[in-house]
Amino acid sequence: MEGDIVQMGAYIGAGLACTGMGGAAVGVGHVVGNFLSGALRNPSAAGGQTATMFIGIAFSEALGIFSFLVALLLMFAV
Amino acid sequence: MATETHTTDAAAEGSSLVFHPMDQFIVKPLFGDGPVGIFTITNVTLWMALTILGIFLLLVVGTSRRAVVPSRTQSIAELAYGFVYKMVEDVTGKDGLRYFPYIMTLFLFIVFANFLGLLPGAFTTTSHIAVTAVMAMAVFLSVTIIGFWKHGLGFLGVFWISSAPLVLRPILAIIEVISYFVRPVSHSIRLAGNMMAGHAVIKVFAAFAALLAISPFAIVAISAIYALEVLVAFIQAYVFAILTCVYLKDALHPHH
Numbered sequence: 287m288e289g290d291i292v293q294m295g296a297y298i299g300a301g302l303a304c305t306g307m308g309g310a311a312v313g314v315g316h317v318v319g320n321f322l323s324g325a326l327r328n329p330s331a332a333g334g335q336t337a338t339m340f341i342g343i344a345f346s347e348a349l350g351i352f353s354f355l356v357a358l359l360l361m362f363a364v
Numbered sequence: 365m366a367t368e369t370h371t372t373d374a375a376a377e378g379s380s381l382v383f384h385p386m387d388q389f390i391v392k393p394l395f396g397d398g399p400v401g402i403f404t405i406t407n408v409t410l411w412m413a414l415t416i417l418g419i420f421l422l423l424v425v426g427t428s429r430r431a432v433v434p435s436r437t438q439s440i441a442e443l444a445y446g447f448v449y450k451m452v453e454d455v456t457g458k459d460g461l462r463y464f465p466y467i468m469t470l471f472l473f474i475v476f477a478n479f480l481g482l483l484p485g486a487f488t489t490t491s492h493i494a495v496t497a498v499m500a501m502a503v504f505l506s507v508t509i510i511g512f513w514k515h516g517l518g519f520l521g522v523f524w525i526s527s528a529p530l531v532l533r534p535i536l537a538i539i540e541v542i543s544y545f546v547r548p549v550s551h552s553i554r555l556a557g558n559m560m561a562g563h564a565v566i567k568v569f570a571a572f573a574a575l576l577a578i579s580p581f582a583i584v585a586i587s588a589i590y591a592l593e594v595l596v597a598f599i600q601a602y603v604f605a606i607l608t609c610v611y612l613k614d615a616l617h618p619h620h
Contacts, residue, residue, distance in 0.1 A: 337454060337455060337606055340599070340602065341606060344607055347554065351554050351558075352550070352553075355557070
């Protein structure tokens with residue numbers, strides 16, 4: 287294989303970068319779980335806060351997407 | 365070393381996937397096999413045109429009769445209008461409603477592109493960063509221009525969090541500046557990444573369906589992931605639109 291140690295490092299790095307998605311999963315689960323526990327305590331206030339929940343999900347998901355971006359860059363741009 | 369070379373090559377060639385999961389994102393000319401230039405009509409052009417056609421059919425043709433008791437198409441159009449209108453009003457306030465047509469346009473374009481991309485054999489235009497980056501950069505630039513136009517240099521107050529302790533404010537200002545300029549990146553990659561990842565997962569399971577041992581599992585998995593993707597297609601359009609509203613709110617009311 288003419289691939290060298292740089293390519294190997296890029297692939298290993300891409301795999302490692304994907305562990306960041308686990309952090310995003312924890313974050314999104316935390317946001318939704320806390321929203322749900324709050325919503326079950328006070329269901330009448332839940333409807334107005336759905337948009338806030340989605341904004342929180344989007345912000346926490348963005349960081350997981352960055353790790354995905356790093357993986358893509360390592361696979362295709364390095 | 366030589367044997368190792370041989371085995372890795374064989375493994376790469378004899379890969380169990382029937383097709384590559386990323387093949388669906390290749391931009392091809394629609395007619396012939398020539399190179400793709402700026403004005404080449406490609407499959408992206410086709411599916412974007414179909415997206416515009418779908419929006420036109422829903423909003424112009426569907427509501428052309430303006431019945432008091434709406435038909436099904438008209439009530440869908442009214443629902444979409446009311447949904448986005450309420451979202452803009454809730455997040456940005458009354459003065460953000462001036463920019464409602466822009467957000468409605470973005471939302472409908474992304475929703476239609478995502479849903480059309482879910483049709484079997486279709487091309488998902490929003491899975492390309494080139495497409496989403498243009499939309500995100502347009503949002504970023506217009507929001508920045510609106511902010512400076514409305515408030516002049518007072519718009520820089522968006523970086524200066526006056527509710528924080530004075531010692532922390534310079535540090536927070538640096539963080540705010542970084543997060544402000546990362547916005548177009550995260551805004552575009554969120555949509556493109558979600559679409560691309562979801563469709564690639566569907567294709568991976570579709571390739572597994574060719575293997576006899578796990579094909580029943582793979583087919584059930586495709587159906588489940590497809591249902592999830594229908595949800596994701598809508599949620600990502602919603603998130604894109606609502607983040608545009610949030611950025612717009614920052615531009616209209618920069619003082620925390």
